[in-house]
Amino acid sequence: AAGVIQSPRHLIKEKRETATLKCYPIPRHDTVYWYQQGPGQDPQFLISFYEKMQSDKGSIPDRFSAQQFSDYHSELNMSSLELGDSALYFCASSLGSSGNSPLHFGNGTRLTVT
Amino acid sequence: LAKITQPISMDSYEGQEVNITCSHNNIATNDYITWYQQFPSQGPRFIIQGYKTKVTNEVASLFIPADRKSSTLSLPRVSLSDTAVYYCLVGGRDDKIIFGKGTRLHILP
Numbered sequence: 277a278a279g280v281i282q283s284p285r286h287l288i289k290e291k292r293e294t295a296t297l298k299c300y301p302i303p304r305h306d307t308v309y310w311y312q313q314g315p316g317q318d319p320q321f322l323i324s325f326y327e328k329m330q331s332d333k334g335s336i337p338d339r340f341s342a343q344q345f346s347d348y349h350s351e352l353n354m355s356s357l358e359l360g361d362s363a364l365y366f367c368a369s370s371l372g373s374s375g376n377s378p379l380h381f382g383n384g385t386r387l388t389v390t
Numbered sequence: 391l392a393k394i395t396q397p398i399s400m401d402s403y404e405g406q407e408v409n410i411t412c413s414h415n416n417i418a419t420n421d422y423i424t425w426y427q428q429f430p431s432q433g434p435r436f437i438i439q440g441y442k443t444k445v446t447n448e449v450a451s452l453f454i455p456a457d458r459k460s461s462t463l464s465l466p467r468v469s470l471s472d473t474a475v476y477y478c479l480v481g482g483r484d485d486k487i488i489f490g491k492g493t494r495l496h497i498l499p
Contacts, residue, residue, distance in 0.1 A: 280433075309487060318477070319434065319489040332486045366433045368487075376422035376441075379487060381433025 280382035288388045297352040297385045301369030308350040309368040357389045392417045392480040399494040408465045412478030415459045423461045426477045473497045
């Protein structure tokens with residue numbers, strides 16, 4: 277079965293650079309979530325989209341922005357990167373935005389800021 | 391959002407049944423209880439979801455008492471490959487899907 281696809285798998289950037297992470301949800305899934313997970317930490321909710329509209333916002337820095345496109349894929353744009361942005365970034369998709377729709381996660385993008 | 395409490399860590403042995411209990415005293419009427427498993431450097435994986443009583447699938451069972459203020463994930467006959475972090479999430483319609491402090495399960499040979 278098709279899963280959530282994230283690209284790139286690994287990304288190395290320098291401080292103050294920008295990065296774009298992409299997420300392709302499971303076909304027919306209309307909701308996308310972004311999470312950030314630092315080393316030894318639990319996933320932190322950043323932002324979610326339902327039917328191409330932002331549905332919820334978590335602890336996402338103002339330097340980050342995201343959107344969901346007409347084909348339901350989503351991109352997380354990160355500017356003025358800081359060392360503390362180094363983390364695993366997971367995207368998840370679900371069918372519907374209610375809390376009882378299980379999330380399906382991708383394998384993540386590991387961002388390293390040097 | 392429901393406040394969730396689960397053990398920080400647990401150890402068990404191969405072949406044993408493992409029960410991880412999650413406390414969610416202020417669960418709302420519309421909230422479902424969902425458990426995820428996460429291996430290092432991988433995305434969380436959905437295990438099981440329930441609303442009340444008992445739910446069972448091919449990998450786990452979920453027990454929810456009548457008052458729904460707690461739930462117990464039961465993993466039968468664990469193996470070394472079940473060593474992972476297990477997250478209990480509680481939410482309903484339009485809730486943010488927030489991960490709390492999961493339970494780090496360590497299976498010993």
